[in-house]
Amino acid sequence: xxxxxxxxxxxxxxxxxxxxxxxxxxxxxxxxxxxxxxxxxxxxxxxxxxxxxxxxxxxxxxxxxxxxxxxxxxxxxxxxxxxxxxxxxxxxxxxxxxxxxxxxxxxxxxxxxxxxxxxxxxxxxxxxxxxxxxxxxxxxxxxxxxxxxxxxxxxxxxxxxxxxxxxxxxxxxxxxxxxxxxxxxxxxxxxxxxxxxxxxxxxxxxxxxxxxxxxxxxxxxxxxxxxxxxxxxxxxxxxxxxxxxxxxxxxxxxxxxxxxxxxxxxxxxxxxxxxxxxxx
Numbered sequence: 001x002x003x004x005x006x007x008x009x010x011x012x013x014x015x016x017x018x019x020x021x022x023x024x025x026x027x028x029x030x031x032x033x034x035x036x037x038x039x040x041x042x043x044x045x046x047x048x049x050x051x052x053x054x055x056x057x058x059x060x061x062x063x064x065x066x067x068x069x070x071x072x073x074x075x076x077x078x079x080x081x082x083x084x085x086x087x088x089x090x091x092x093x094x095x096x097x098x099x100x101x102x103x104x105x106x107x108x109x110x111x112x113x114x115x116x117x118x119x120x121x122x123x124x125x126x127x128x129x130x131x132x133x134x135x136x137x138x139x140x141x142x143x144x145x146x147x148x149x150x151x152x153x154x155x156x157x158x159x160x161x162x163x164x165x166x167x168x169x170x171x172x173x174x175x176x177x178x179x180x181x182x183x184x185x186x187x188x189x190x191x192x193x194x195x196x197x198x199x200x201x202x203x204x205x206x207x208x209x210x211x212x213x214x215x216x217x218x219x220x221x222x223x224x225x226x227x228x229x230x231x232x233x234x235x236x237x238x239x240x241x242x243x244x245x246x247x248x249x250x251x252x253x254x255x256x257x258x259x260x261x262x263x264x265x266x267x268x269x270x271x272x273x274x275x276x277x278x279x280x
Contacts, residue, residue: 027128028053029138032120039143046112047097048072048120048140056094057086058129069126070096075117091129096120115146 031051034041050070057063063086072080085095098112112118122138191202 025053025132026135027126027132029122029134029140032140034140034142036140037142040145041118041142043112043114043144043147045097046100046144047095048142050094050096050120050122050140052092052094052128054128054130054132055091056126056128057088057091059088060129065127069123070094071121071123072096072098073119073121074113075119080112080118112144114144114148117141117143 029050030053033049033051056066066084070082070084072082074080081099083097083099085097087093087095100111119139119141122134122140124134124137126134189199191197192199195202
């Protein structure tokens with residue numbers, strides 16, 4: 001019985017020690033974005049996310065205690081103005097956002113440069129929401145992207161893409177032209193074998209068809225050239241009156257023709273009446 005009690009007490013003691021060690025774990029930096037050593041950080045909306053093993057944000061704790069505990073510097077050691085933002089949704093994350101619109105007193109604005117190394121330093125006095133501190137100071141170093149080089153690479157890739165499209169189109173056109181030429185060129189021996197005709201008959205029929213086709217093409221070209229004269233006058237199939245074009249001009253030819261017809265009828269009637277009078 002005493003032995004069982006001793007074993008139980010030792011087991012409880014071990015559980016309590018493990019429980020205390022679990023809660024006694026110090027605050028650690030477990031990740032970042034951009035990652036340590038990366039070289040393609042974007043310049044626009046420049047910021048760094050720091051991830052810890054414990055919650056940093058708490059709506060019940062005073063976040064003023066962590067002011068100036070996170071500092072960003074460029075490769076020359078110059079401090080970059082930043083805003084430290086906490087997230088209620090990701091309480092273990094701290095966003096260090098470069099404020100590129102801060103007036104530093106002399107009219108200059110904070111600016112993130114391309115192809116430049118930046119370092120975020122985290123003080124060991126940074127506190128979690130429950131009061132734990134870092135065991136040692138942490139830092140994350142990374143480099144911004146070279147936009148000039150990226151733009152040049154993009155232009156080269158675009159040029160290569162358009163070149164590939166042009167090459168593929170040209171190759172396709174050449175294949176189509178070659179196929180058309182092969183279709184136009186008749187193999188008399190093959191046709192003679194398929195149709196049962198003699199080679200001479202196949203050749204003669206092919207020449208006749210080509211001649212007929214050439215004549216049609218020549219007439220087509222002649223009509224297209226002759227239809228438009230040098231003075232821009234259009235050729236028509238038959239004469240048409242001027243009124244068909246919308247003109248109201250009166251030439252007088254019609255009235256003259258009507259008058260002549262009336263005179264002819266009068267002469268005819270006069271001759272007819274004269275013949276009747278002679279008969280009487």
